[in-house]
Amino acid sequence: MIRNFAELELDPNLLLAIEEMGYDRPTQIQAEAIPQALAGRDVLASAPTGTGKTAAFVLPALQFLQDFPRRKPGPARVLILTPTRELAMQVADQARALAKHTKLNIFTITGGVQYQEHADILAKTQDIVVATPGRLMEYIESERFDCRAIESLILDEADRMLDMGFGPTVDRLSSECRWRKQTMLFSATLEGKGVEGFTADLLKDPAQIEAEPSRRERKKIAQWYHRADNMEHKLELLKKIITEQAERSIVFLKTRERLGELRAELERAQIPCAWIQGEMPQDRRNNAISRFRDGTVNVLLATDVAARGIDLPDVSHVINYDMPRGADVYLHRIGRTARAGKKGNAVSIVEAHDQPMIKRVERYIGEEIKERFIKELRPKHKKPVFKKKNKKKEDKKKVAAKSKKKVAKKK
Template identity: 85%
Template sequence: MIKTFADLDLDHNLLTAIKEMGFDRPTQVQAEAIPQALDGKDILASAPTGTGKTAAFAIPALQYLQDFPRKKAGPARVLILTPTRELAMQVADQTRALAKNTKLNVFTITGGVQYEEHADILKTTQDIVVATPGRLMEYIEAERFDCRAIEWLILDEADRMLDMGFGPTVDRLSAECRWRKQTLLFSATLEGRGVEGFTADLLKEPAEIDAEPSRRERKKITQWYHRADDMEHKLALLKHIITEQAKRSIVFLKTRERLGDLRAELEKAQIPCAWIQGEMPQDRRNNAIERFRDGTVNVLLATDVAARGIDLPDVSHVINYDMPRTADVYLHRIGRTARAGKKGNALSLVEAHDQPMLDRVARYIKEDIKERFVKEMRPKHKKPVFKKKNKKKVEKKNAKKKVAKKKK
């Protein structure tokens, strides 16, 4: 049973760096993935953001490079693919922090960087390269990047790469790295497109790891909801919470349009906020995240697409201004708080039509989500009760419809 990082048979220089980064004991995904990766197995892991997955692949990769040191200078031996530039930078920063007591080099190759900068990197000895698929493919096609030396291929947020249309590019990159020894694939979920969108020969008899955040991890997050009579009431509740209760909040919305409307309302109320949404220029995204990170603003509005994979420290509250479309997205959202052993809060602002979704979420996480009230802002309407559909009745009804159609 692995309880501490010392149980993982790692080099002293790695253990020192891990300790200095404030990691006390391995998370579930780390405890399961690191030993199997070091045993030479391919890894297929489901690990939502906030479960420590970066360290789950960076630690064994760094240990491998030290166990099998290179004989002479040359190109990268470990390639980590991430869907976005921001995530690439985050992964590279964390990997560098873990490698700080070694002589290993970690570089990034992403869009939005001048070719000259990358050309300088590609001339030097690299050990680990963290890259976005599109830009890396350009360099491979121009014969500027050599995949023949790659021994480990790691895919981070594989499901998001598929969502962004990178499936074919990743398959081509996999073929270019065909001499590799191991492949590690990390995805938020293992169902559906999480893996099936890639070619079947990407992984060879992988060890499967399903690391849902444990109940103990989730216990660090206090969850509750407020009922709202209408949009006006909902906005009043939000303003009260972000000005009176929350220190640093991420507020989630369903669409860019809804985000734009809320932004205008907060500006009117002179509540400063930053925002990130899909299809936003990279420099503006980085700027918004930086302003939230350094405390210039304490409210970040986000859509789900934009917020995937972003690691923001010290978020005290995650606020679901709009309920997500599915229960697993709810888990991703609330995982933005209570990171690195800290406690956090997750609250939802729920109109009558959101009640069934809230019930679905409670069933999915196997926990009750309690209702709370703000004094002077209690809802005027009664809590709606939705009848659960009787499965058998629905099936009977559908069968009758089919028969009727056939008779026609």
């Protein structure tokens, strides 16, 4: 087992940057993916948010550029694709921090940026470009971005790219970068749509790595739930948690309509909040994230679609005001707290119909989520018990009922 970054045989200037960023030992995904990537293999990795996956693909890319320096100015040699603009910015910022003691140029190409800014970037020597698929494709089609120099193609949050409909675009980009030496694909999961939505020739004999957040990492997140009798009770519980228990919280809702309703209730209660939701203009979305990031407001309301690819520091509480549609989404949500070695809290406010989802989440994460109470807001109803349907008994009943009908008809 690799115990520290020095054992990865990275360039001294990269090790110095790692030390300055305060990283002491590699996370599981870093320890497993970096050696494979440094050996030149394609990598297919699953790593949930908050497990240090960005450094797992950025460090090998930087090492490669150090080992094989460019001989003359020219276009990018490493292309990193991300599903959202925010994620592209974060990946680029982290890459710049890790490349601090090198002379490498790292740029982003995303939507929401003036054409002239990109034209200036494309006229310079680039080493790493972090891009969103749609915008990059525009430049390739207008012959302003040259893929022939790409030696390494990296896909971050590949499953989300598929969810957002970027599958065909990524396949085209892969074909445009066909002279590359290496491909790395990172996804939250390797099941289902995680990889299957992309063409099989994207990766060649990849090293397959699955890094679950370690027990130690997950223990940093205290998880519990409160039962709510109805919507009024649910709202009172939320107000109590965000005003008296939480310092900075992200509150998750399942739809834009639900978000709008809660926003109005919090405004009535004079609780300041920012919000992000799907199909929101980029400038308003950036403004909401900035207000939360700089502490102007300490509550951010979000839908799952809108929260894709955002990394916000110092989130003390993730609150599931609405339970998610699946246990994997729950894990994604709670990964927004306890970042960079800090502790965090995940609170779910559940109504009677949400109780089975709590059970599903417990089975998925392999641990119990305890119920807690706020003294003056204890639920008045008993906890619902959902009995598992006994299929054998049900089948016997159906057979018995059918035979009764037959007997009755004969009579």
